[in-house]
Amino acid sequence: MAELTIASADTPPLGAAYADCELDCLYLGRQPIVTRGGALEAYELLFRAGVANHALIDNDAQATARVVVNAMCSIGVAATLGAHRGFVNVCREMLFDDAIMLLPPERFVLEVLETVRIDARLIERIDALRRAGFRVALDDICDVSDELVALLPHVDIVKVDFLHADRERLPLLAQALRAQGKTLIAEKIETREEYALAYELGFDLFQGYFFARPQVLSARRGDPSRRSLLNMLALVASDAPLNELEHELKRSPDVVMQLLRLVNSSAYGLGRRIASVREAILAAGTRQIARWAQLLLYASSGDLPWRSDPLAQLAGARSRFMELAASRVRPDDERFNDAAFMTGVFSLVHVLLGEATPSEALMQIGLVPEIGDAIVHRAGLLGAMLTMAEAAETGGQDVDVSHSHPELAALTSTVVAEINLEAAVWARAHESV
Numbered sequence: 001m002a003e004l005t006i007a008s009a010d011t012p013p014l015g016a017a018y019a020d021c022e023l024d025c026l027y028l029g030r031q032p033i034v035t036r037g038g039a040l041e042a043y044e045l046l047f048r049a050g051v052a053n054h055a056l057i058d059n060d061a062q063a064t065a066r067v068v069v070n071a072m073c074s075i076g077v078a079a080t081l082g083a084h085r086g087f088v089n090v091c092r093e094m095l096f097d098d099a100i101m102l103l104p105p106e107r108f109v110l111e112v113l114e115t116v117r118i119d120a121r122l123i124e125r126i127d128a129l130r131r132a133g134f135r136v137a138l139d140d141i142c143d144v145s146d147e148l149v150a151l152l153p154h155v156d157i158v159k160v161d162f163l164h165a166d167r168e169r170l171p172l173l174a175q176a177l178r179a180q181g182k183t184l185i186a187e188k189i190e191t192r193e194e195y196a197l198a199y200e201l202g203f204d205l206f207q208g209y210f211f212a213r214p215q216v217l218s219a220r221r222g223d224p225s226r227r228s229l230l231n232m233l234a235l236v237a238s239d240a241p242l243n244e245l246e247h248e249l250k251r252s253p254d255v256v257m258q259l260l261r262l263v264n265s266s267a268y269g270l271g272r273r274i275a276s277v278r279e280a281i282l283a284a285g286t287r288q289i290a291r292w293a294q295l296l297l298y299a300s301s302g303d304l305p306w307r308s309d310p311l312a313q314l315a316g317a318r319s320r321f322m323e324l325a326a327s328r329v330r331p332d333d334e335r336f337n338d339a340a341f342m343t344g345v346f347s348l349v350h351v352l353l354g355e356a357t358p359s360e361a362l363m364q365i366g367l368v369p370e371i372g373d374a375i376v377h378r379a380g381l382l383g384a385m386l387t388m389a390e391a392a393e394t395g396g397q398d399v400d401v402s403h404s405h406p407e408l409a410a411l412t413s414t415v416v417a418e419i420n421l422e423a424a425v426w427a428r429a430h431e432s433v
């Protein structure tokens with residue numbers, strides 16, 4: 001476990017020494033949520049880039065990813081939350097990202113940001129997450145609105161913003177929410193008078209500066225290499241034997257350390273401590289390891305942070321196009337759909353690794369032939385779909401490959417256009433949240 005430091009709200013201004021320390025450390029804010037009796041009930045986990053107790057966020061999805069990585073892998077759930085739940089802010093993009101399933105539902109509450117666009121697809125996703133065991137909260141509610149009314153049946157908790165809500169309308173708002181059986185949290189409580197009002201209105205939980213300012217937790221930073229993470233994803237994609245995945249993990253001590261923290265973090269409810277790489281792989285499962293590796297890439301602060309660089313945007317859209325196309329061609333073949341997504345992921349890996357050609361990059365990674373041949377030689381069904389994806393990206397003429405692959409007849413020009421648009425929107429989701 002990394003050495004944990006807790007900074008108070010009175011942390012002094014940064015000097016040169018502090019600035020140097022920030023380069024080697026990672027940070028996480030947490031603010032208590034208390035009961036009507038004043039007992040600690042949960043923490044809200046907050047993005048922090050340094051010891052300064054405030055957040056400057058220009059990408060909600062990346063901020064959430066870093067909070068999750070720091071809590072789950074770097075600092076650890078036990079050190080971050082103890083026996084309590086953690087509330088994590090999630091934007092629309094992260095709600096739809098498979099990496100959210102890395103969080104153990106019994107330990108984390110998904111707090112939907114007030115900026116999230118509400119539509120039928122989002123409600124369907126929230127329902128699916130609740131069926132998976134998550135509790136869902138709405139953040140920064142100030143008044144009754146049509147969107148709030150539409151969402152209420154699909155959430156468990158509502159956080160009311162006492163800093164911005166109209167005081168005269170608060171009783172009506174609280175009454176309407178209580179009538180729906182929702183857990184009510186009064187947030188941004190800064191004075192005794194506000195606390196007394198929230199208590200009188202029947203709020204269940206309370207959060208704000210009146211009770212405690214956020215603490216900043218810090219730990220020494222691990223830096224798993226992007227190449228090592230890509231290698232792990234390649235091994236998972238190829239259904240590699242356990243000993244190969246174990247060998248790859250052992251080549252990167254920082255990655256091993258974070259994996260052991262993950263499986264020992266109470267996320268898996270294991271009755272014993274995991275001490276070996278092999279035990280950690282068996283405990284987590286390869287699919288969970290893949291999610292974890294993708295999340296680390298997503299949260300990376302390297303040269304190409306996920307979905308903030310044009311290359312990452314292109315890789316994301318292409319991967320999603322391939323997955324959607326595969327689901328039209330073979331809707332019941334989950335393995336094929338996963339292989340299609342991975343083909344998109346690795347089709348631009350040579351640029352990511354600074355190699356001249358895809359074949360040079362893929363030789364270093366050792367991808368399964370089905371995916372490697374699709375990328376290098378455009379072979380097989382996956383290769384034909386990759387050709388279609390590239391044509392759709394450039395807005396060129398439709399590529400008809402159905403003569404050699406009859407299964408692709410399902411991908412008509414209309415379907416391809418729809419898939420291409422959906423993939424582009426998915427990759428740019430953070431810009432419209």
